[in-house]
Amino acid sequence: MGNNAVSENIAVEVRNLTKKYGRNTALQDLSFGIGKGEIFGLFGPNGAGKSTFLSILATILKPTSGDIMVNGYSVREQPDKVKGEIGYVPQDIALYPMLSGRDNLDFWAGIYGLRGKLKKERIEEAIEVVRLGDRIKDRVSHYSGGMKRRLNIAVSLMHHPKVLLMDEPTVGVDIQSRSFILEALSALKKEGRTIIFTSHYVDELETLCDRIAIMAKGRILAMGSPDELKKSSAADDLETVMLKLAGSNAG
């Protein structure tokens, strides 16, 4: 496996990753690493390639060229192994509206191969992380958007993935759900999980992320801690950092 060897501290290693949709290049020769236990944010305008990147990492899309190693497994060659390492919360909600929250979790836990006592434990634990206990017996069709999003996050946690991928987990959710989701991310980081998420909200990126990649047009314009990014662009906030970087990369 010599060529596949990665550092023990690296959870995700992106190697010359390119993705094209026909003639449109959505990701352009990206290479970087994400450390174990890191909260890593992807920030950039619509069309930057954030969702494409997460979909490739989640093994839903194939790279056009290059690869991503997840704890040493290749998304290209070992997608089933990668699936065991990751939990993916997509932008779209994948739930059964006529079932209760708990029955949705039970269904997905079965898909993950959980059985018996362990299944029950994992379901209870996931409910606790996203704080849905008081409404878990209600039908999902009666949930708010934020509650559905929290249930989707719970689904992604039950197999205890080491790497969590969340595509705009807080977009369009109510304030209470948003704060529950951000608390869940902090708690999961404390457990040592690696979290990669996208957001348009600079405040939550700044508060939560160890590092942020600023993306536009399939490229990474800058990467670093929130402080590093602001310092290197002499800006007070990440919005301004992005505008300055996008300006100097125009055309």
Ligand SMILES: Nc1ncnc2c1ncn2[C@@H]1O[C@H](COP(=O)(O)OP(=O)(O)O)[C@@H](O)[C@H]1O
């Ligand atoms: N299924 C698809 N087919 C064709 N083009 C796509 C598809 N999904 C995304 N794209 C294009 O790829 C680029 C990156 O999109 P996306 O990854 O959704 O960016 P982001 O999540 O940052 O908004 C955009 O130009 C978008 O139009």
Ligand SMILES: [Mg+2]
């Ligand atoms: Mg997107």
